[in-house]
Amino acid sequence: MRIFKSWRYPASWKFFRLDDRLLLMLMAVIVGLCSGLAALALNRSLIAMFDWVHQYHHIWWSFVLPAIGAALSSLFLEKIVVEGAGHGVPEVIYSVSRYGGLLRFRSSYSRLISSCLTIGSGGSAGPEAPVVMSGAAIGSNIAKYFSLNDRQRVTLVGCGAAGAISSIFNAPIAGMVFSIEVILGEWKSVNIIPIAIASVAGAEISRILQGNQIIFSHLQFNINLLDIFSCLGLAILTAVASIMLTRMLRSMYGISNKISAPIWVRAAAGGCAVGIIGLFLPVVLGEGYHAVQTMIGGTFSQGLALVALASLAKIVATSLTLGWGGSGGIFAPCLVIGSLVGLTYHQCLILFWPSISWVNEGYFALLGMAGLISGMLQAPLTGIFLIVEITGGYEVILPLIIVSAISTSLCHYIEPASFYLKELVERGHLLRPGTDARVLSDLDVREVIEENCITLKQNMLLRDFINIIKISPRNYFPVEDEKTDNFLGIIHLDDIRPYLFNPDMYDVVILGQIMDTQVDVVHPDDDLSEVLRKMDTHHLFSMPVVSNNKFIGLISKASILDQYRKELVVQTSQ
């Protein structure tokens, strides 16, 4: 009976209490399956919706279809589920670092529906970030249901993200690497093992339901040394494209925010623009996996000018869709842009060196995808493993690594924060495990406060104060008002030391005259990093903590260091 009652609290079973690894593995399987199913659901409904919308494509007003989809999706997000626009990955990363991976239950389906509307109607966006968000939310809510603690919940959030990516791409290693590299930012075996298990579970459910297929199968490449060298140029080109996409997305976002129309009107306007581009270049519409397949297969027969134009158009269309309020991720657009850039590069090579027999164009499309993914995410491992797995192309691993590495480094040089992290970095919300910012954000002013202080009254004589100094180990003495007990100021022993040994002053000076009233105070809810910055700029060693005009305690660098070190040790050694 007790076991029956406590099934929702598996962490309290004696079997799991001593070491929770087994528990996490078990949970990882559940989370991986659930998030894998969510990813498949989005994939299937996207296909269905695309087919349904496709029948209207020959009508002259078909360009408003993406507008309708984008408007509906932003209305849904804003009015029904009340969640912010965007792809949701930064929210997941922030939640992992700040709130122990707490995510709302509705996040597990909201992005699925909204991105389905946006992408299915033709908006240029990808379904991956939405499934990552929803997988993460599933993981978080399963952890909440079973009352797991923050560390376990964070792992399950990672499991959800990994399961979703693995399932949608049928790529377990990419899912695992993405989750650890981008979402958690922490390579530790306690995380890696459950996440790997969730990845496999997610990929397996996708294989059962959809068959074990490699998404972008390609021809065999005969790569010679020249082809490997030629990828250097491609790496630079993909880095440029990544930077363009990042900048374009942000500027579109900025422009759209300046317009005072409701968000769904803006989304509709963006969708409309995408629809118009789509009239001339249908390759930009939707997630574009079909286009990627033809490019990798080497059957995308377009001229240099058209391919180059298409890459630019896709960049613009993606920025219009996502920047103006549509919902979706950048994974799929990256793959499309990457392969378009790869093709452009290939056509350029042929143009300049027609005599050399270059390898099949699919090779460059593949490398282009890796370059763009790595550049945008600044996660080289994710780029490499994703491309290897979705194309089944192990023979290109060497140029793949070269392109990924160069593209990541170049992009990092120009844009230090990746697309997912840029917002967080700007708001100071990027708190990777084991960093100074993370330790400080976890510590609370209340935890470093020293409360055993003797408070003085404003009208106390210096003589009485001398007696207090005798028994107090401190150098700082807060002064309060007699009647209201409000904090008035502080006396620092260093400031009055010369007068302490002058008995003539003992009965003429009252503390109200010698206290320092222009003192910086700390509020118990203040951010500790802010407090430390104040201490550094004003060369303070100790500050009073005051709430509601009442003195609560002192905070000093010594006590902060003491607590900081304990926190750092505990956070980094698991």
Add this chain to the structure above:
Amino acid sequence: MKLTIHEIAQSLYLPLGTVRRWIRQGRIPIHKNGSDFVFNEAILSKWASAHNLAFAPPKKGPEKQQDPELENLFSAIKRGGVFYDVKGDDVASTLKVAVENINVLNNHSKENLYQRLLERENLTSTGIGKGVAIPHPRSFLSDADYRPFITTCFLEKPIEFAALDNKPVFVMFILLCPSVKSHLHLLSRLAFCIRDDSFVDFLKTFPSSDKLLLKIADFEEQLDRTDQY
């Protein structure tokens, strides 16, 4: 083992908020079960030492004894004893005789103490004026287990002690303490008494040990009053 979270925080010497947060975040091997906090003491203690934290669970049974209270002059003087007509012509011989009188110490310690007292006198005189000297060693004796004491020696005839005011010394308080803290404590109390001229005048009457102790108790009461505020 079940403890309240307050007890856990106390045994880890951490703020309550930190322990709460660590449990919530799953950083510490303590499991929350309803309102109880369950943990395995061996595991927690191992965890604490691996993370450079102190862990001292509250002991069952009698509390560990606190540091003994600082002793007062009264008991120290009583323990050290009061001696009259201590003979001697100079500092060294007087100290020699005085140290022989101290019955708290064994012979070896006495010799040791005598050497140290001389050493201290050679640095600067402990004659603090008004005919009073407070001989004491520079560092406390390490080879004897003892509690603080003050041995009062009224001299047979005043001797030249190279005191601050060059007055011959007629009474010595030999002060010996096992720690710096008690040394300072007793020294400052003794100095407080001697600062008062009426006390010195009282000493000049060579009072009996009972009278002396009464007077000391009287002064200490004054001291305790002024210390409170």
